[in-house]
Amino acid sequence: MSQTRIESMMDEKRLFEPPAEGRETAWVKSMEEYEALYKRSMEDNEGFWAERAGTLIDWFTPFTKVLEADMDTPSIKWFQDGTLNVAYNCVDRHIANGRRNKAAIIWQGEPDEDVKVYTYQMLYDQVCRFANVLKAQGVGKGDRVALYMPMIPELAVAMLACVRIGAVHSIVFAGFSAVSLQNRVQDCEAKVLVTADAVLRAGRTIPLKKNADEALRECPSVTRVVVVNRANANVDWVEGRDLWWHEQMKAPGISGHCPCEPMEAEAPLFILYTSGSTGKPKGVVHTTGGYLTYTAHTTQWVFDLKDSDVYWCTADVGWITGHSYIVYGPLALGGTTLMFEGVPSYPGPDRFWQVVEKFRVNIFYTAPTVIRSLMREGSEWTRKHDLSSLRLLGSVGEPINPEAWMWYHEHIGGSALPIVDTWWQTETGGIMISALPFATPLKPGSATRPLPGVDARIVRPDGTDAQPNEGGHLIIRKPWPGMLRGVFGDPARYKSTYFERFPGAYEAGDGARVDSDGYFWIMGRLDDVINVSGHRMGTAEIESALVSHPSVAEAAVVGMPHAIKGEAIYAYVTLSADVEETEELRAELRTWVRKEIGPIASPEVLQFADGLPKTRSGKIMRRILRKIAGGSTSDFGDTSTLADPGVIADLIEGRVDLT
Numbered sequence: 001m002s003q004t005r006i007e008s009m010m011d012e013k014r015l016f017e018p019p020a021e022g023r024e025t026a027w028v029k030s031m032e033e034y035e036a037l038y039k040r041s042m043e044d045n046e047g048f049w050a051e052r053a054g055t056l057i058d059w060f061t062p063f064t065k066v067l068e069a070d071m072d073t074p075s076i077k078w079f080q081d082g083t084l085n086v087a088y089n090c091v092d093r094h095i096a097n098g099r100r101n102k103a104a105i106i107w108q109g110e111p112d113e114d115v116k117v118y119t120y121q122m123l124y125d126q127v128c129r130f131a132n133v134l135k136a137q138g139v140g141k142g143d144r145v146a147l148y149m150p151m152i153p154e155l156a157v158a159m160l161a162c163v164r165i166g167a168v169h170s171i172v173f174a175g176f177s178a179v180s181l182q183n184r185v186q187d188c189e190a191k192v193l194v195t196a197d198a199v200l201r202a203g204r205t206i207p208l209k210k211n212a213d214e215a216l217r218e219c220p221s222v223t224r225v226v227v228v229n230r231a232n233a234n235v236d237w238v239e240g241r242d243l244w245w246h247e248q249m250k251a252p253g254i255s256g257h258c259p260c261e262p263m264e265a266e267a268p269l270f271i272l273y274t275s276g277s278t279g280k281p282k283g284v285v286h287t288t289g290g291y292l293t294y295t296a297h298t299t300q301w302v303f304d305l306k307d308s309d310v311y312w313c314t315a316d317v318g319w320i321t322g323h324s325y326i327v328y329g330p331l332a333l334g335g336t337t338l339m340f341e342g343v344p345s346y347p348g349p350d351r352f353w354q355v356v357e358k359f360r361v362n363i364f365y366t367a368p369t370v371i372r373s374l375m376r377e378g379s380e381w382t383r384k385h386d387l388s389s390l391r392l393l394g395s396v397g398e399p400i401n402p403e404a405w406m407w408y409h410e411h412i413g414g415s416a417l418p419i420v421d422t423w424w425q426t427e428t429g430g431i432m433i434s435a436l437p438f439a440t441p442l443k444p445g446s447a448t449r450p451l452p453g454v455d456a457r458i459v460r461p462d463g464t465d466a467q468p469n470e471g472g473h474l475i476i477r478k479p480w481p482g483m484l485r486g487v488f489g490d491p492a493r494y495k496s497t498y499f500e501r502f503p504g505a506y507e508a509g510d511g512a513r514v515d516s517d518g519y520f521w522i523m524g525r526l527d528d529v530i531n532v533s534g535h536r537m538g539t540a541e542i543e544s545a546l547v548s549h550p551s552v553a554e555a556a557v558v559g560m561p562h563a564i565k566g567e568a569i570y571a572y573v574t575l576s577a578d579v580e581e582t583e584e585l586r587a588e589l590r591t592w593v594r595k596e597i598g599p600i601a602s603p604e605v606l607q608f609a610d611g612l613p614k615t616r617s618g619k620i621m622r623r624i625l626r627k628i629a630g631g632s633t634s635d636f637g638d639t640s641t642l643a644d645p646g647v648i649a650d651l652i653e654g655r656v657d658l659t
């Protein structure tokens, strides 16, 4: 993250009191109430969570044991003798409790006329049918099912169908390449893959099944592929393996009822791969009872979700934000969740505001990168639409800079609405640090205070507590129900990534400071992970994609500040001997990364470099590369350990400016 951004946040003095309107009916009504809840949650942590889990979730067998945790081993078990089913909680119980005809999912496709509304009753029918389809293909409890799908309602249906029968879904974002899909499917040994013919995006039809076919050439575990017809696109067909979704859903013997499998609270619910500081993405494992409790709890308190609300989270379901806050959290509470297929800029930069007006959206949750890009288009686009239905705004994925915060506040929030800046991670399952909208006074750029139940601290590298305003490592000391329970197939990595450095605590990998009012200011990742438009990218992953190209000898990737994306990918590439540095090769390498990982990983800037700044022991000094990428020409700190200090001048000379 850029120095100027950190400094501008250091100076931030503005304070915005929560609005009076809405307080009376809010789930948490005042700062005094927050303080009391927080205190109680720390003093009687188990009691606090037992009450939330008991209130929010319907258990088939109630739990008697709340927590068994050892953060060193680590071994974390919440509500372990309870049984439940997530689909039951997200669908079935709402049919019985009077929400049968309520919209569960409002789906807005990319073409404006493509709208589908699923009431809870209709969702029940679809989920049961697809659960039966999966069963008919031999999928059972504990089996993995990979979902590689566009933002279409069938994705939510497939998720709920998996969890209904105890199968574990692993969603792969549809923007990932065939190679990325293959790695993920191989790692979790999925039995079935669900995909679609194509994705509609900004007016174009992008083939999707083609990638799936390519990926599956080396995925022997997958025996069936179910294909949704989204775009009437041409597809190749593998007889005996491929099945059409619409045919299967109506097949003889596929009924609209399917019993819910009673699951143990600690049974795996899903796997979601996320980038880490080493090459291979980690399969983060979440479990049934804790995850559902945590997402329902945070959706209720942070978004103040009420029965009459239309709630819209603009994320893709392929990321954790979509899992927790498009599907599981809102549906567990019987809410109405809007699922949107398009992009913010198509057909025009007012697409989001037009959708808000169309459905009279009340709660709107998006990413700072979206705000920054729409802010650039000017406020006339927001004025074209009636945004008066909105009552609460949210932000997620990266620090929101005060300028973007103020624009969001003024132009979308009419200078009146609360903005919840929510800090969390794939691993945390749900929101950890955030304002409570009708209780917490806001400071632009701060995620404010930890939620009740969350024991967040800032520590120095030696583990001692940091002083107010002293930057350090963000850790969580007490377990919470939504925390990850493993890295699929790799217990050693689970331990070493999160629990080793600060014994007895969970290490987030982010830097942060707490000001004298107890407000948290997230400063960005401390590891080799960069945050591009709110998406986590491992630099090692991109480097290994680059060096797999025959012309590349060595590569080093760093983040550089970017006005819209927050950070952009800057790659330094040393070519093999005798390979010429040409513009064609530069373009080819960027395309290569798109193919290896996906468009989001393609470097914004690719600089050819004859040498990289290495220590005498051969370690690349990324600190220097980051500075050069950011435009610095001096102040490189201690460079005495460099094997060849002359390389710095060459790198500065060869720097590529973003135009």
Ligand code: WTA
Binding pocket: 274, 319, 320, 321, 395, 396, 397, 398, 399, 400, 421, 422, 423, 424, 425, 426, 427, 447, 508, 509, 510, 522, 524, 525, 531, 534, 535, 536
């Ligand atoms: C960053 C997304 C500042 C952070 C939910 C974290 C944030 C990583 C915020 C997780 C925020 C997320 N303020 N930084 N409000 N929210 N981050 O796993 O660096 O895709 O570690 O989860 O995003 O990204 P992930």
